[in-house]
Amino acid sequence: MNDIILKVEGAHTFIGQHHILQGISFESKADAVTVLIGRNGAGKSTALRTVIGLLPSSEGRILFKGIEIQNKKPYQIARMGIGYVPENMGIFAELTVEENMRVAMLVEDGPAAQRLERTLDMFADLRKFWKAKAGNLSGGQKQMLAIARAIVNETSLLLIDEPSKGLAPILVDALIEAINQIKEHSVVVLVEQNFFMASTVGDYFYILDDGMVVHSGLMEELVRDEELKRRYLGISKAED
Amino acid sequence: MAETMFRRWGRELTIAGAIVLFLLPLIGIPGKTYLTLTIAGLAMGMLVFLVASGVSIIFGLMDVLNFAHGALFAWGAYVGFTVFKHLMNWVEADSVLQNLAVFFIAIVAAMLVVALLGIVLERVIVRRVYGFHLFQILITFGATIVLVELIRVFWGPNDEVMTVPLTFSRNWDIMDIVVYRYRVICIVIGLIVYGVIQLILKKTKLGMIVRAGVEDREMVQAMGHNIFLLFTGVFAVGAGLAALGGLAMSIFSLQVYPDMGGTYLLFAFIVVIIGGLGSVTGSLVGALIVGLAYNYVAYLVPWAAAGVNIMIMIIILLIRPTGLFPAGK
């Protein structure tokens, strides 16, 4: 099954007068995790926000399961089955965990309830703090909540922006575990600066620099390519 | 120093301060008058609350500064006035049922018409200036002028007398204290509205989405909700509430005039500053403070009445600029 679920072709995005994305193209295949990596300011987050429609792309096409979505509004895109976990997690702090999840759920029928159960099975802490205010959760728990919200509907594509940021290593392990489970029925596009995380979960990679894709391929190749890692990611053998 | 002190003991200080404020006038006012004034103050506060809550939620959710709320308030009063004029026999009838019926019809008519006005306002005008506070103020200021002038076109430029439904204008005599019926009605209306809003916000899914939207508009969109529809809806509800306030106030003060929105909008803004943007409870508390303060001071030191609320606002601005119950933002 090598269907291309998400295809971005030559997207340009401006934020104000700044030309952030200068014609990027990437694809995301079914049952695989595609990682966008690169240094700060390369345009990785912008790329995700353009896909979900929070930023308009001035040029290029974005296709989700063959349908063009670059001109759709964010809520329409989300309803097509795309989940988004932003860099700041987007948790509604004043609402309880339960309310956060309910806002996320677009329908609340039988199958939806089952999906909720399965999601909560994955993230036990959320059940424990069901009635607590989301703002009172720890960093790791908030991240779990953010991901749970994004997958509780029938999501076929999950966009996650730097989930491991600020998490303790043991939580990163839990995160990796969760993503491995998710990738069994959704496509994941992951933005990461943490190379360990990226290389462990990722199947394909795209290196972004200055708003363009400068390299791409299989993750296992990148892991072995010292030159590439050093040039674009600033990682040398000693740090690995 | 005042700010840190307030942060730790904020709630307690507020409650203590409120109790002091509440009881202080007893020093200068005889008990029975005090009760009458209190009821008047609460009633007035409730009416201001109706306008303020709309402003507060609209800003909290949509980040839109709506200057035109006062004009919507006036429109509500005028629509109600027209309903009364056409059903005058019901208004003047000595029957609680008929009075309540015509009151109800007036409320529904006023809220519907003004909600519609609000929808037009939001879609045609306000939507173009999302995110630009300066232009929002300018454009809603312009809208206020247009709306008020339209009142003059449709209803004429003169002040009109608003007839009070007969059974509303009576008093109850409780333990030798005269209690004006209509003021109690206003308080009841305010409490019902507050209750309904809280119910919707806290218990329904729509309310959750609104509260979530107040915190993070973008995220709610990215989660699949049509925030623009929500905006229009919230705006319409806010407008409807202003209309209700206007109608109720016109009966309270026995008159309608084209500029009536202006004064109450100022009060509403003071209330929102005191109570905090985006918080309905804050609007309620702030409105009651404003209403009570105004009435107590009006009795004790008449010329200072208008100024006392500005004073309270300045005090709040100095020690806690975000208001008593800041929400989300």
Add this chain to the structure above:
Amino acid sequence: MAEPTPVQIFHTEEKRMQYRSSGFFLRVGLLVLFLVVPFLFPSFKTVDLAMQIIMFATLVASFDILLGYTGILSFGHGMFFGIGAYCVAFLIGKYGMPSYFNLALGFITAAVVASALALLISFLSLRVKAIFFAMITLAIAELAIVLATKLSGFSGGEDGISIFMPGIFAVSFTLGDLMGLEITGRVVTYYFILLFCLGLFLAMLRFTHSPLGRVLQAIRDNTQRAEALGYKTFLFQAISITFGCVVASIIGGLYAMWVAYVNPESCLGVLTIMLDVLLMVIIGGMGTLYGGIVGAAFLKISQTFLPDLQNLAKGLLPHAEFLHNILERWLLLFGILFILVVVFFPKGVIGSVRDYMAGRNRVLG
């Protein structure tokens, strides 16, 4: 001798080009036009129109310092104008004899009172969000009108104050004929006000182009960054606001000199002065001092010809009662105009022209 830096070269070039550009000729032409109006079109109505345009253009420019350059919307500007008018009226009318000294004193008093109030407003603008600030200034402005009306013993109340000008400005003064025009006190007053306004306008231009002005624009565009760069933003904003308000009060004084009558409605009124200023600054263009000239000219000319327009409409469509009603309510028309301009031409005339020119330059250069 050090090599001129690129920035210095740029500045000298800019200065040199300044005197050659079409914009410069336009401005000089305009000035000449205002100078000869009393000679070419001596009718009272025309001279009055020209004078009003000059005064309001400068007033709007002073408002633009607050709105366009400091980014603050204050509904109290009309009040400052009124304060200036009243100060002058008090000192040469109600509380003093007409004399040059008192006249000067009037202006000085106006400036002092305006500064004090402006500082108060600046402090307020720090603490509250834009809309609350706007609302509060509106409330204060309306309070001023109420005070002026109620405290009639002090202020002359609704009836207002009539004043007489001293010396060469007096109505009865005459210098004899010059090129067919009798130089009366009125003519002298016209040129006095014209030159004064020119001076104020140049001062405002100098202010915005100065380093101080540039810092202000930086603050307006990105307050946090300006603060991070070390600028005490509050100080700059306070200076800017005070400057704008003081200029407004001075123009108020000039207005009193011209109209020789002050009362709450015409000098302090929000819907009279403030709305006009807002319309003018939006039509002319925010953040472009010259916008005031365009806006003032447009609005004042329209207002002068509005009765004719109404009659024209009545003549063309004698049975459209509703239309007549709407036209009667000129405030309604201006309100609609205001909204339309804010929505479709937020940059105003000058702003749009500048954008267009910039766009052309980018293509050519």
